[in-house]
Each structure stands twice: as structure tokens, then as C-alpha cells.
Amino acid sequence: MSWGEQELRDAFLSSLTAADGSDAEVECPSPEEIWDAVNMKLPAARRREIISLTTSCAECALAWQAAISLQQEAAAVEPAAVAKPPQPDRPSFWQQLLRPAVFGPAMAGAAALLVAVVWLDGPAPLDPLTAPAPSGVLRGAGEASIELHDHAAELTVGDTLSWSPVDNAQGYEITFMDASGNVLTQIVTVPSYRIGTELAERFASGDTLSWSVSAVGSSAGGERSAPSNFEFSQP
Amino acid sequence: MLSGDDLERIQSVLRRAVDRLCYRWGEDEREDLVQTALLKLHQRASGEENSALLASYLYRVAHSIVVDEVRKRSRRPVTTQAVSPEQFGSERKDSPEDALAADDAREALWDCLGQLAESRRQALVLYLQGHTVPEAAKLLDWPNKRTENCVYRGLANLRECLNRKGVNHVLG
Numbered sequence: 001m002s003w004g005e006q007e008l009r010d011a012f013l014s015s016l017t018a019a020d021g022s023d024a025e026v027e028c029p030s031p032e033e034i035w036d037a038v039n040m041k042l043p044a045a046r047r048r049e050i051i052s053l054t055t056s057c058a059e060c061a062l063a064w065q066a067a068i069s070l071q072q073e074a075a076a077v078e079p080a081a082v083a084k085p086p087q088p089d090r091p092s093f094w095q096q097l098l099r100p101a102v103f104g105p106a107m108a109g110a111a112a113l114l115v116a117v118v119w120l121d122g123p124a125p126l127d128p129l130t131a132p133a134p135s136g137v138l139r140g141a142g143e144a145s146i147e148l149h150d151h152a153a154e155l156t157v158g159d160t161l162s163w164s165p166v167d168n169a170q171g172y173e174i175t176f177m178d179a180s181g182n183v184l185t186q187i188v189t190v191p192s193y194r195i196g197t198e199l200a201e202r203f204a205s206g207d208t209l210s211w212s213v214s215a216v217g218s219s220a221g222g223e224r225s226a227p228s229n230f231e232f233s234q235p
Numbered sequence: 236m237l238s239g240d241d242l243e244r245i246q247s248v249l250r251r252a253v254d255r256l257c258y259r260w261g262e263d264e265r266e267d268l269v270q271t272a273l274l275k276l277h278q279r280a281s282g283e284e285n286s287a288l289l290a291s292y293l294y295r296v297a298h299s300i301v302v303d304e305v306r307k308r309s310r311r312p313v314t315t316q317a318v319s320p321e322q323f324g325s326e327r328k329d330s331p332e333d334a335l336a337a338d339d340a341r342e343a344l345w346d347c348l349g350q351l352a353e354s355r356r357q358a359l360v361l362y363l364q365g366h367t368v369p370e371a372a373k374l375l376d377w378p379n380k381r382t383e384n385c386v387y388r389g390l391a392n393l394r395e396c397l398n399r400k401g402v403n404h405v406l407g
Binding site: 011031059071185 | 376397
């Protein structure tokens with residue numbers, strides 16, 4: 001008797017919930033990081049590292065499966081509950097729209113469409129949440145901002161990261177990651193984040209941290225900004 | 236703070252996800268996991284007023300709690316429900332022989348996966364997790380064609396390996 005695809009899938013999934021922790025010596029990524037990997041919120045290289053762990057560790061694979069299950073069930077209850085994975089390797093809708101060859105005709109078309117829609121159906125629907133644009137770093141209690149893309153920047157507790165506000169955003173999810181893939185995510189309701197002790201608890205002094213931010217709406221996440229780096233120093 | 240509506244909605248999602256994920260567990264144990272997760276979620280959300288409003292954040296936290304709880308319970312010395320004697324794809328059977336056969340089959344499956352080339356293993360495991368080939372390609376950041384090849388060659392290798400080990404007889 002040969003194994004059908006569905007039988008193989010069933011066997012694989014069944015093997016996950018029967019895991020008894022015997023592969024506990026494999027260092028599983030945190031559930032948060034696995035969630036972010038499933039949601040395409042980690043760089044491709046780190047995603048592949050995590051996927052690789054799920055191929056040798058049933059517990060890691062179970063955490064991946066839990067993310068899929070939870071998302072599918074959430075989608076059934078509230079279709080926009082879980083952020084759609086961004087597609088960082090392709091130009092965004094707005095980048096494509098701003099290409100010169102597209103922009104002119106697109107604007108003319110959009111203007112005509114807007115007039116027609118407003119006239120026939122009332123106001124146009126809200127824009128999707130775009131990626132915030134990181135704008136600066138405020139040192140401590142109020143020195144001048146410095147350029148954010150200064151990769152040599154050394155930041156510590158009390159410094160503030162800021163970015164451009166996004167229309168219709170109810171909050172922002174800011175994610176920090178070190179070179180080993182340790183991740184810390186924070187939620188704020190304003191377009192800035194004052195570095196707190198939570199960073200000091202998670203990361204070591206001298207770590208180079210990559211950070212990015214995405215807007216979050218009432219029920220869905222937006223596109224994530226390009227990552228920027230800084231060197232974290234303990235206070 | 237979570238509103239009553241939030242709690243009800245998340246409870247329903249959690250219950251369905253846990254039923255699907257931990258279907259081998261007893262009903263009481265699954266319900267206990269849901270209630271534990273809800274309680275912890277409520278405690279965390281109480282300390283973070285703003286984040287409690289964001290559904291995507293709540294599900295991320297819920298995932299973390301469920302995974303931690305499942306890991307914790309799987310490591311308990313007496314987890315008879317979690318490692319119940321059940322064979323792949325078949326009805327629950329309680330004899331010690333069946334339990335041993337299921338353990339052997341599980342070990343053989345992971346052993347066979349371990350023998351695959353890394354790229355095939357990665358693509359195949361995503362596929363077995365339930366992702367489509369295009370989804371797996373996006374997650375791996377590979378072209379569709381490469382991912383598809385890896386999945387199908389991986390499937391063929393896995394079948395060969397399981398047949399070689401005689402594991403197909405477990406299902407027969």
C-alpha cells in the first residue's frame with residue numbers, strides 16, 4: 001500500500017501532537033518569532049532558519065502548525081483579523097503607482113473614477129494601511145534628532161524612535177531583532193517609541209539591533225517599513 | 236481591557252484551533268487549555284490597555300500562550316492523553332502493541348524526513364504543514380518552480396523511505 005499525499009499530511013500532523021518533548025534539546029525559537037515567520041514579518045534568511053528547525057523538531061513544527069490553525073480559525077470568525085503577509089520583494093502598490101509611466105494615466109483614471117464613485121456611491125473606501133516611514137531618533141529628553149539611517153547610531157534606554165504617521169492607523173507594531181534572531185515586539189498608539197527597559201532585558205549592550213514598524217488598523221496590520229539598524233547600549 | 240465581545244470571539248477561535256491542534260487530547264484537557272489560555276490572555280491584556288484593542292496582536296499573544304501550554308503539558312511525566320496509543324490516520328487503539336507501532340511509525344517518519352536533502356525537506360515540511368506550493372515558495376523566498384520540484388521529489392523520497400522501512404503496513 002502506498003502513502004497518499006493526504007495520508008502523509010495526516011501522519012505528519014498526528015506526529016506533532018504526539019510529541020513528548022523528547023527533542024527538547026533542540027532550541028526552538030520563541031512562539032512569537034514563529035508567529036512572525038509564518039506572517040512573513042522576518043527576513044527571508046531567518047524565516048528559512050526557523051523552517052529548517054521545524055523539519056527536525058516536532059515541537060517547533062507544532063508551534064508552526066498552531067500559528068496556521070489559529071490564523072485559519074480567526075479568519076473564519078473575522079476575515080481581517082490577522083495581518084496579511086507583506087511581500088517585501090515586490091514593489092508596493094504605491095511604488096508601482098508612482099512610476100512615471102504609470103503615474104500620469106493612473107492619476108487621470110483615478111480622478112475620473114473618484115468623481116464617478118462619489119457621485120454614484122458616496123465617499124470612496126479608506127486607503128489600505130501603508131508602511132510608516134521612519135523619520136528620526138530623539139536623544140534622551142529632547143536633543144536634536146539625528147538621521148535614522150546612520151547605522152553607527154548608538155541608542156540606549158530613554159532615546160526615542162519616530163516615524164511618519166499613517167492614515168487610519170490605530171496603533172503601530174515595532175519589532176526589534178538582534179543578529180541571533182531574538183525578537184521583541186511592542187505595540188504603541190503614537191508614531192514614536194521611547195526605548196524602555198524591556199529592550200535592556202532582552203538584548204545585550206553592544207548588540208546591533210534591526211528595527212522596523214508597521215501600522216495596525218482596527219482589525220488588520222499594514223505593510224512593514226524597511227528595517228533600520230542601531231547599536232544598543234545598556235544605560 | 237478585553238471587552239466581553241472580544242473574549243467571546245477569541246474563546247471561539249481558541250477552542251476551534253485547540254480542537255484541531257490537540258485532537259488527540261481528551262475533551263476536558265482541551266477545554267482546560269482554552270480556559271488557561273483565555274485567563275492568561277486576559278491578564279496580559281489588562282496590563283496593556285492599548286494593545287488589547289488590536290486583534291492581530293491578541294492572536295499573536297494567544298498563539299504564544301497556547302504553544303507554551305502545549306509544550307509544558309507535553310513534557311509532563313504522565314501525559315497519557317497526549318501520547319495516547321493511536322496509530323497514524325486510524326481510529327484510537329489502546330493496546331500497548333498499537334502504542335509501540337505508532338511510536339515506531341512516528342520515529343520512522345521523522346527519520347525519513349531527516350534523510351532528505353535540506354531543500355527538499357524544507358519545502359516538503361511546509362507542504363505537509365498544509366501550505367500550498369506558492370505559499371511555501373513565498374515563505375522560503377524561492378521561485379515556485381524550484382519549490383514545486385522540491386515538494387514532489389521530497390514526497391517521492393519520503394514514500395520510498397517509509398516503504399523501505401515497512402511503515403506502510405501500519406496503515407494497512
